[in-house]
Amino acid sequence: MTNQEIRTFIENAVKENRVMLFMKGTPDQPACGFSMRASGALNALGVQYAALDILPDPRIREELSAVSGWPTIPQLFVDGELVGGSDIVMEMLGSGELADLLGVEQPAPSEAPAPEEQPRQAPIGIENRLS
Amino acid sequence: MPTSDELKLRIEQALPGAHVIVEDLTGGGDHFRAKVVSNRFDGLSRIQQHKLIYDVFGDEVGGPIHALSIKTQTPGDGR
Numbered sequence: 001m002t003n004q005e006i007r008t009f010i011e012n013a014v015k016e017n018r019v020m021l022f023m024k025g026t027p028d029q030p031a032c033g034f035s036m037r038a039s040g041a042l043n044a045l046g047v048q049y050a051a052l053d054i055l056p057d058p059r060i061r062e063e064l065s066a067v068s069g070w071p072t073i074p075q076l077f078v079d080g081e082l083v084g085g086s087d088i089v090m091e092m093l094g095s096g097e098l099a100d101l102l103g104v105e106q107p108a109p110s111e112a113p114a115p116e117e118q119p120r121q122a123p124i125g126i127e128n129r130l131s
Numbered sequence: 132m133p134t135s136d137e138l139k140l141r142i143e144q145a146l147p148g149a150h151v152i153v154e155d156l157t158g159g160g161d162h163f164r165a166k167v168v169s170n171r172f173d174g175l176s177r178i179q180q181h182k183l184i185y186d187v188f189g190d191e192v193g194g195p196i197h198a199l200s201i202k203t204q205t206p207g208d209g210r
Contacts (some may be wrong), residue, residue, distance in 0.1 A: 034198065035168050070178075071185050071192045072199070103162050 007063040010052075012022040014067075014077045019049035022064055023074040027051050038074040039095040047102045067123065078102065132160035133196055138188075139165075145187045146171050150206075167206045177203070177204040 014020050019042065023033030027039040031053075042049050054060045056071055065071055068082050076083045078101055083089065092098035099106040135153040142151045142165060149169035156162040165184060172180045182204040185192055192199050 034200075065193075067181065071190075082178060082209065084178055084181065087202065091177070091202075 001057075002119040003063055005060055006057070006059050010060070010064050010067055013050065013052060014080055017050035017077075018079060019047055021049055021051045021074060021118065022060075024055055024075075026053055032056060032073070032089055034072075035074045038086045039087045041089050041098060042076075044093065044107055045099055045102060045104050046107075047104055048092055058124055126129060133163075133191070134160060135163060138163055138196075138199075141187050142167060142184060146183065152174075156200070161195065162200075163196060163198070164200040164202075166202045166204075168206055170206055172203050172205045 003052055006055075010022075021027075021039060023030060023032075023035035023039055026082055027034075027043065028080065030036035030039055039051060052060075054064060061073060064075065070082060072083065072085050074086055074089075076085075076089050082102070083092070083098075089098065092101070096106040135150045135155045139153040140150045142153070143149055146167065149167055149171065151168075152166040154164045156164055168185060171183065175183070181201045184201050184203065185199070188196055190197065
C-alpha cells in the first residue's frame with residue numbers, strides 16, 4: 001500500500017461519508033480522551049457516522065494531516081469539510097451548532113455529553129479496506 | 132521540554148496584542164490548554180482561528196507537545 005493509495009482512501013472516505021470521524025481507536029474503544037469526546041458528541045446527538053481508526057498505520061495520520069492541514073487527532077468532517085478537532089466539536093455540541101450542522105435536535109442539557117452511549121454505526125476499519 | 136510560559140510567549144509573539152493563558156494540564160510538559168483572545172481572529176472561522184495557533188508550533192504539536200487544547204475568542208466576543 002503506497003502513501004498515495006492511503007491518501008486516496010482518506011479522500012474517498014471524506015467524500016462518501018457525510019459525517020466522517022478520524023480518531024484514535026474506535027467509538028466502542030476509543031484510545032484517547034480527545035477521540036472519546038468527539039465520538040461521544042456524535043453518539044449523544046444520535047447521528048450516523050463513519051469512524052476510522054488512524055492507529056494501525058502511522059502513515060494514515062501523516063496523509064490525513066497533509067489532506068486537512070490539521071495536525072491533531074480526532075478530526076471531524078461533515079459534508080466533505082473539516083469541522084475541527086475535539087475542542088471545536090465540544091464547543092459546537094455545547095452551543096447547539098453541531099446539532100444544527102448535522103440537522104438533528106439538540107438533546108436536553110443533561111444528556112448532551114454522553115460518551116458512553118452506543119454508536120449508531122459500526123466503524124469502518126482501515127485494516128479491512130486497505131489490505 | 133516545553134513549558135506553559137514558553138508556549139504563552141510564542142503565541143504572544145506570533146499574535147501581537149493577544150491575551151494568552153496557557154495551562155500545563157498534567158504538569159508533564161506535554162499536555163497543554165491555551166486560551167487566546169485576539170482581534171486577529173475577527174472574521175475567521177473556528178478552524179482558521181485554531182490553525183493560527185497550531186501554525187505557531189508546527190510539527191511540535193503531536194511531537195513534544197503531545198496535546199494542545201485551544202479556545203479562541205475575539206475581544207468583543209461574549210462567549
